[in-house]
Amino acid sequence: MKAMTYRQYGGPEVVTLSDVNKPTPKPDEVLIRILATTVTSGDHRARSLNMPAGFRLIGRLVFGLTRPRQPILGTELAGIVEAVGAEVVNFNPGDEVIAFTGGAYGSHAEYRTVPEAGTIALKPGNLSFEEAASLSFGSMTALPFLRDKARIKAGDKVLVVGASGAVGTAAVQIARHFGAEVTGVTSTSNVELAAGLGAQRVLDYTKTDFATTGDTWDIIVDTTGTVSFARCDTSLRPGGRLVAIQGSFAQTLGIGKPSKASGKAVIAGYVPARPEDLRYIVRLASNGELKPVVDRIYRLEDAAEAHAYVDTGRKRGSVVLTVGDRQWETTAKWRARTSKDVPPRLVPVALR
Ligand SMILES: NC(=O)c1ccc[n+]([C@@H]2O[C@H](COP(=O)([O-])OP(=O)(O)OC[C@H]3O[C@@H](n4cnc5c(N)ncnc54)[C@H](OP(=O)(O)O)[C@@H]3O)[C@@H](O)[C@H]2O)c1
Known part of the structure; x- marks a missing residue:
């Protein structure tokens, strides 16, 4: 499968397109075909090791001492369940889902496996895949x-x-x-x-x-x-x-x-990623209390460009990557609805 990978720490240019093995779900896992993901401040930190004061060494211990341990970035995703392990009972192939992969990353790819008991939930029906992918990190x-x-x-x-x-x-x-x-x-x-x-x-x-x-x-x-x-x-x-x-x-x-x-x-510090929190967030989004803010949308293959924008520290809400062939369809639908619901300046500027 296609994935954007980084094998060394550095600027946006270290993120390149690779062919990697498609994951196979374990008995308790769900295999998701990813349609949208995001480049977050978390991806910026893991890629650049630009950490808050005093955290640089801890960053290396977490992400890999000499080079990144997890070559695929991406902390959140939206997509469609492609297959489920034998023990999975709550998800079925065809379900539209979101998942927060958080500190385990791995979402800048065509596929990702997630434990059924992990931070995965059904996608709010009122959101496009691009919006839904933007929901969890913040x-x-x-x-x-x-x-x-x-x-x-x-x-x-x-x-x-x-x-x-x-x-x-x-x-x-x-x-x-x-x-x-x-x-x-x-x-x-x-x-x-x-x-x-x-x-x-x-x-x-x-x-x-x-x-x-x-x-x-x-x-x-x-x-x-x-x-x-x-x-x-x-x-x-x-x-x-x-x-x-x-x-x-x-x-x-x-x-x-x-x-x-x-x-x-x-x-200060770190907060654990809990499945019940993701479900809480999905409920808020479903009833309109929580609206994802999408700034720009890039193709997965253009992730380095998206990283460069995130590096500016000036993004508004989320920077999305679309994955696969149906990007035009979802994006067009999303754009039509967004232009009515939110101020026009939120319409993405990097569509092509
Ligand atoms: N503790 C944790 O568990 C945890 C989890 C997630 C993230 N974080 C950290 O939280 C921080 C924020 O993450 P994020 O994803 O929200 O970042 P982000 O989306 O990249 O934040 C960018 C925004 O910050 C605004 N900004 C920059 N300087 C500002 C200032 N001096 N005053 C007011 N606004 C300012 C920018 O607006 P303007 O262009 O208008 O300035 C821009 O819209 C990051 O450092 C990240 O590493 C911590």
Whole structure:
């Protein structure tokens, strides 16, 4: 089968088209024919080893000391079940599904096997394959951080710094789902996007520093690595939490964390990928509470170009790769619906 692989760390050019063995499902696995996948900030990190401060060595330990252990990137996918193992009971050939392969990667290919008990779910019927493939990376991060770690509740005031990225667009919508009052922080060109996703207020970081507004929040979600506890201390209400999604090594170790007496906390680290969270996210998407944001769409074979765009750090929501021959049909349908539902600037610019 075709797959985009990388055999060494480096720039987008290390990602090249290869012919690799098509996987065979084990008895408890589902074989998925992939129709769409994405290039995420996770793929950027695994490919470039550009890690948050202090994490470079850990990155090598995780991804491979001298060269990548898993040559196929890709953390999420949407596709059609092609075959199932003998013990699989909940999926059948022909089912339209999404899967979050997360830290195991392997989705930038024509096929991927996933355990039936893993992070796989039926695709929401109201989404195209391109939209569905964009659903999990940001949401599988934002949901557990907000709900389980920050214990968000209705009425909380939540600030999302970086509200236009994959994690930020999900965080805005998931915080709204839990009844929070949301302020987004974006650059000028993304103000409208964050407002369209439900942020009641949006601060343009090129004009306003949230830390100098005098406003306070119960939860500050930072997806950009620009907010230390010292910077946001006075912007946090008593008992407030800084959720450092792009936390530094020091933040992860708890260095510089607030005193117990302050009642405030810094939350950083890693969240596990749980199948029930993917199903929760699918329910939100099915009822329209969670809309994937698709920025650009490339062909799988053009993944290096997609990586170059993701490397800019300026993508809005997700960058999608279409896989196989039916790309034109799905993309045309998706484009028709998207142009009605979301601001026109979200129509992909890399279609061809
Ligand atoms: N802890 C975890 O388990 C976990 C899981 C997933 C991701 N992450 C990390 O979370 C971070 C975000 O991931 P992502 O996928 O959301 O990234 P992304 O989609 O690449 O984020 C890009 C967005 O960030 C915005 N941005 C950049 N600098 C900004 C700033 N100073 N203020 C406000 N917005 C800014 C950009 O908007 P403008 O162009 O408008 O600036 C752009 O829309 C990454 O570092 C990733 O490694 C951590």
